[in-house]
Amino acid sequence: MEDKAFPVSWDAFHRDARALAWRLAAVGGFSAIVAVTRGGLVPAGIVARELGIRVIDTIGVASYEEETRRGDVRVLKPLSETILTLPSEEVLIVDDLVDTGATAKVVRALLPKAHFATVYAKPQGRPLVDTFITEVSQDTWIYFPWDTGLTFQAPIAKGAP
Ligand SMILES: O=P(O)(O)OC[C@H]1O[C@H](OP(=O)(O)OP(=O)(O)O)[C@H](O)[C@@H]1O
Numbered sequence: 001m002e003d004k005a006f007p008v009s010w011d012a013f014h015r016d017a018r019a020l021a022w023r024l025a026a027v028g029g030f031s032a033i034v035a036v037t038r039g040g041l042v043p044a045g046i047v048a049r050e051l052g053i054r055v056i057d058t059i060g061v062a063s064y065e066e067e068t069r070r071g072d073v074r075v076l077k078p079l080s081e082t083i084l085t086l087p088s089e090e091v092l093i094v095d096d097l098v099d100t101g102a103t104a105k106v107v108r109a110l111l112p113k114a115h116f117a118t119v120y121a122k123p124q125g126r127p128l129v130d131t132f133i134t135e136v137s138q139d140t141w142i143y144f145p146w147d148t149g150l151t152f153q154a155p156i157a158k159g160a161p
């Protein structure tokens, strides 16, 4: 059960996704991006813009049925022919985070030589990622800006988490 909160603003996410793009630019050699939807769509757009990549596909994977409840990993939308006919080492897979690694494992199995990049990583999933920017502890829940809004926060003295 996650007991630490790691809220991420749009600014912070953009900065971190750009930092990821800088690292990936140093790796080089990518001709296409696969965004792991839905969470990978936002960082994939930022990375694609920074690296000048216009061939972008999605793989639709769901690993959690609702918020913090874990469900089965299911492929809801497969890779397109455009990606499958490329040498897989030219493919960059982008997701927002790796947590248990269950999603990454399924996607990696489809493109074994592709480069897997995430903005955030938790220790359990970290070995499955080639490049990431920030590691948070396993008991941390990352709150992304597209899932959150501005709300009142209780003062620490009154039991804020
Ligand atoms: O390493 P894991 O334990 O598999 O968790 C990481 C995955 O979980 C989240 O996606 P989710 O399945 O919740 O769907 P979403 O991207 O549509 O929000 C996140 O975007 C990653 O893809």
Ligand SMILES: O=c1[nH]c(=O)c2nc[nH]c2[nH]1
Pocket (backbone or CB within 6 Å): 064, 097, 099, 140, 141, 142, 143, 144, 147
């Ligand atoms: O918004 C999210 N934050 C997380 O920490 C997480 N882990 C798996 N899936 C997640 N989704």
Ligand SMILES: [Mg+2]
Pocket (backbone or CB within 6 Å): 036, 037, 038, 039, 040, 061, 095, 103
């Ligand atoms: Mg996801």
